[in-house]
Amino acid sequence: MDFSTELINWYHNNKRDLPWRNTTDAYIIWLSEIILQQTRVEQGMPYFYRFAERYPTVTAFAAANEDEVLRLWQGLGYYSRGRNMLKTAQLVQEKYNGVFPVKYDELIKLKGVGEYTAAAISSFSANEPRAVVDGNVYRVLARYFGIDEPINSPKGKKIFQQMANQMLNKEQPAVHNQAMMEFGAMLCKPKNPACGICPVRIGCVAFKTNATAWLPVKLKTVKIRKRFFNYMLISDGQKMLMNKRGEGDIWANMYDLPLIETPSLLDPVEVLHLPQMNVFGRNITLKDNSAIIKHILTHQHLFIRFFVLKDLPEEIPVNWFYADVNDLENLALPKPIFIFIKYFFNF
DNA sequence: AAAACGGGGAG
DNA sequence: CTCCCAGTTTT
Structure with a gap:
């Protein structure tokens, strides 16, 4: 049996029952695929249900507004996905009359x-013979063929895409693609792959040379920048001063408290003489009374x-506003803001 | 070619 | 702590 057949057999015996696998509706598949970008299945699952229920069709999605989409997306991260989804839904509604495209050349x-x-999307919804290359596929191919070309270099991406194309089972591309990814996620895992029960270990270079631990190779490029945010919770206990973030930085178009970014955190005692607070809880440590x-x-x-101020200024900057605590459910908040406000207002 | 873009879970 | 997750866009 060839590689693809082995994996497909394995897949039929071991696959998870995931909701987006029970349909060929390109819209639903698109929904799931965007949500799952750089996101684990378990993390994305509740968001998939949430979006599929709220927007059963691309037409329904196209009728949404950005605030609403971002609020539904709150907590999932990479918020440009949500903003792009709305643009795409609206384009599909207008240009494609609400019929989601299924051809690769249109989708791209x-x-x-x-x-x-x-x-x-093209393979799952219409069986177009296009090979997917996600993190799982990179790993499976790098190990099976013993390829040490970095998977995140432009050259590596090209090589692995070509390999995936060559491996693709053109008789059943949809199942082949699902099998490759499921195999990578469940058996050929990043850490402690289950080589002992692997159906293709006989032909696997990494298994034969004991190289699974260092394949695939990945260039590390991440430079971590430290930033210091001083947030002002200006509130009378019922409403608080907020504004909407712009684009060009993290959390684009989400709602934010007044923010002072500084080279290091402001000292609450020396710099400000504010009403002191007593807050602690999840991810929050008490230090210097803030x-x-x-x-x-x-x-x-x-x-x-976070600083808490109880005097509400009468004159506030343009575009700022007072948000009532009961209206927060309509505002997309960055995770740390949400955590703090949730604690502070005790909901 | 490199950097930016979230948040969470596993080891 | 490090690595990685059904990646894409921008610089």
């Missing part, structure tokens, strides 16, 4: 749809200190 033009996602949260992003470590 859509905002937020790259090579992987276009291959996934709350500090360390929030970790891929390229940034945020050190966040």
Whole structure:
């Protein structure tokens, strides 16, 4: 049996029952694929149900607004995915009359749809012979063929895409692609792969040379920047001063408290003489009578200190507004802001 | 070619 | 702590 057949057999006996596998509706598949970009299945699952229920069709999605989409997306990260989804839904509604495209060449033009996602949607919904290359596929191919070319270099990406194309079972591309990814996720895992029960270990270079631990090779490029955010919770206990973030930085278009970014955290005692607070809880440590949260992003470590002010200014900057605590459910908040406000207002 | 973009879970 | 997750876009 060839490689693809082995994996497909394995897949039929071991696959998880995932909701987006029970349909060929390109819209539903698109929904799942965008949500699952750089996101584990367990983390994305509740968001998939949430979006599929709220927007059963691309037409329904196209009728949404950005605030609403971002609020539904809150907590999932990489928020440009949500913003791009709305643009794409609206384009599909207008240009394609609400019929979601299924051809790779059309899909690849859509905002937020790259090579992987276009291959996934076209193969899953219409059996177009396009090989997907996601993190799982990189790993499976790198190990099976013993390829040490970095998977995140442009050269490596090209090589692995070509290999995946060559491996593709053109009789059943959809199942082949699912099998490759499921195999990578469940058996050929990053750590402690289950080589003992692997159906293709006989032909696997990494298994034969005991190289699974260091394959695939990945260039590390991440430079972590430290940033210091001083947030002002200006509130009378019922409403608080907020504004909407712009684009060009993290959390684009989400709602934010007044923010002072400084080279290091402001000292609450010396710099400000504010009503002191007594806050502690999840991810919050008490220091110098103000709350500090360390929030970790891929390229940034945020050190966040919250100050509480009880005097509400009458004159506030343009575009700022007072948000009632009961209206927060309609506002997309960055995770650390949400955690703090949730604690502070005790909901 | 490199950097930016979230948040969470596993080891 | 490090690595990685059904990647894409921007610089």
